[in-house]
Amino acid sequence: MGLEGKVAIVTxxxxxxxxAIAERFCREGARVxxxxxLDDKGRETAEKLGTSATFHPLDVTDSAQWSAIVDRTLTDHQRIDVLVNNAGVLHQGPIENTSEADFRRxxxxNTLGPFLGIRAVVPAMREGGAGSIVNVGSIDSLAAMNGLTAYCASKFGLRGLAKAAALEIGRxxxxxxxxxxxxxxPEMFEPWMSKVMGFLEETTAYNEDRGIPGSVPVESIVDAIVFLASDASRHCTGIDLPVDGGATAGCFIPGFNTL
Ligand SMILES: NC(=O)c1ccc[n+]([C@@H]2O[C@H](COP(=O)([O-])OP(=O)(O)OC[C@H]3O[C@@H](n4cnc5c(N)ncnc54)[C@H](O)[C@@H]3O)[C@@H](O)[C@H]2O)c1
Structure with a gap:
């Protein structure tokens, strides 16, 4: 699909x-x-990608840090074509085990960060006459799950933000x-792994009861992000692209396939 010559910020x-997104974007010809x-890890990852990649510290919840990364990108590359709002955090637990601080975080x-990011890159993209912003939501942006109230609220909110912004800046x-x-x-849900081990069968079954059973590899997620970042998706805006093996398509009942 090609991202040749494009300049991207990936959070x-x-x-x-x-x-994985940064690595693939570099391979597709983008500067990232x-x-x-995570400063040390971020620098290490960028160094491995070579001269097309640079690291800049960014806490997505801080608008001053957004201004700094945008300024640095414009100084180094004079343009911004793509923003991938990928940074995210998880909290698992029932409502009573979710503190106000967890919910706010x-x-x-997951929601304010992408808003600040969109707001920060729009002037440069507008001046360039084009831009593609890709938010990384979740299947939990489309269908809710128990034990994930804060995460679902934040990821549903992200979709609403994307649709309203798409209408506003499409022109x-x-x-x-x-x-x-x-x-x-998997490192994202590691803090909860020991608790999930007690009902591993249930969670595995959840992964299997879909059109394409099994977990979705990161490469497939990156493929979808490359598509939305690139000009191949030039008439797609305000859309949600599930990469979920059909998990949110509906209900799969194994026995019904044998009737
Ligand atoms: N892991 C999953 O199973 C899963 C499933 C669906 C969607 N997602 C979404 O995919 C995206 C990427 O997550 P991942 O699976 O690679 O997990 P991950 O935990 O490896 O990646 C999240 C990254 O965001 C960074 N981050 C956290 N808070 C930040 C902040 N305030 N500012 C800047 N960076 C911050 C973390 O340091 C980390 O590098 C997230 O938006 C996540 O919600 C993950």
Whole structure:
């Protein structure tokens, strides 16, 4: 699809899906500025990608840090074509085990962060006459799950933000879309793994009861992000692109396939 010559900012790019996006964008010919709160890991990831990649510290909840990364990108590359709002955090637990601070933190990183990012890049994209903003949502942006109230609220909110922004800045040539994956870096839910082990069968069954069973590899998520970042998706804006093996398509009942 080609991202040749494009300049992209990717948030949460020190590790996991964000690092994979940055790596693939570089291979597709883009120059990439990686942002993350994990400074050492972020620098290490950027160094591995060679001269097309640079790291800049970024806490997505801080508008001053957004101004700094945008200024640095414009100084180094004179343009911004793509923003991938990938940084995200998770909290798992029932409502009573979700503190006000947990809820606020998820809204701040997963919803406010992308808002600040969109607001920060729009002037440069408008001046360039084009831009593509890709938000990384989740299947939990499309269908809710128990034990994930804060995460679902933040990721549903992200979709609303994308759709409203898409309508508002479409006439400036800027597109805003959301990828909704059923997978990513297992490190994200590691803090809850020991508790989940007690009902592993249930969670595995959940992964299997879909059109394409099994977990979704990060490469497939990155493919969808490359599509939305590139000109191949030039008439897509305000859309949600599930990369979930059909998990949100509806209900799969194994026995019905044998009737
Ligand atoms: N892991 C999954 O199973 C899964 C499933 C669906 C969607 N997602 C989404 O995919 C995206 C990438 O997550 P991942 O799976 O690679 O997990 P991850 O934990 O490896 O990546 C998240 C990255 O965001 C960074 N980050 C956190 N807070 C930040 C902040 N305030 N400012 C800047 N960076 C910050 C982290 O340091 C990390 O590098 C997230 O938006 C996540 O919600 C993940």
């Amino acid at each position: 949460g790019a020190a590790r996991g899906t964000g690092a 500025v990686l942002g993350d709160i 998820l809204l701040e990183v 400036d040539g800027i597109r805003v879309n959301t990828v909704c994956p059923a997978g990513g870096n």
